[in-house]
Amino acid sequence: MGASGWDYVTPFDGSVERALENLHAQVFQEDYGDDDTYKTLEELYADEEFMGEEGTHSILDIDRVVHTTKPPSEGRAEDFGTLRPLAPDRIAHHFGIDRPTSEQFQARLDEAYGAKGGHVDPRRDLVDECHMRWTGLYVVLYTGDEPTHLGIFGCSGD
Numbered sequence: 463m464g465a466s467g468w469d470y471v472t473p474f475d476g477s478v479e480r481a482l483e484n485l486h487a488q489v490f491q492e493d494y495g496d497d498d499t500y501k502t503l504e505e506l507y508a509d510e511e512f513m514g515e516e517g518t519h520s521i522l523d524i525d526r527v528v529h530t531t532k533p534p535s536e537g538r539a540e541d542f543g544t545l546r547p548l549a550p551d552r553i554a555h556h557f558g559i560d561r562p563t564s565e566q567f568q569a570r571l572d573e574a575y576g577a578k579g580g581h582v583d584p585r586r587d588l589v590d591e592c593h594m595r596w597t598g599l600y601v602v603l604y605t606g607d608e609p610t611h612l613g614i615f616g617c618s619g620d
Contacts, residue, residue: 466519469615478527523618524598534594542596556588561604567613592616
């Protein structure tokens with residue numbers, strides 16, 4: 463089926479884990495709420511064949527937060543399905559500041575997705591920071607001095 467990139471901006475109240483849980487509930491409802499295939503997120507996750515072979519091509523393929531900026535490795539099974547913070551130096555590189563806004567996050571995504579010929583330059587484009595499928599990155603986004611949202615992006619599928 464191929465790989466799919468995905469991105470979200472979701473409210474943040476200080477807990478990345480809680481924000482991910484809330485986003486899971488929202489995306490599950492949007493994608494499966496009117497579908498009889500899975501009645502709950504737990505039923506979806508219990509379908510190991512579907513989740514292991516195809517996945518949802520969404521944030522639902524990410525099941526846990528890790529608090530390290532160390533890049534994931536395809537040689538480490540425990541790195542699959544993880545969401546990790548974008549390193550501070552990479553935030554500064556892409557945004558020019560350490561407290562980007564939701565609008566700045568969306569602008570960087572738009573630039574990356576609009577790159578000529580679909581080529582993404584990791585030195586310039588935010589979305590290519592996520593180098594491994596079945597993983598994602600997050601950036602804390604600010605309104606004034608308050609952290610109010612998470613910008614989340616990643617890739618899943620084969």
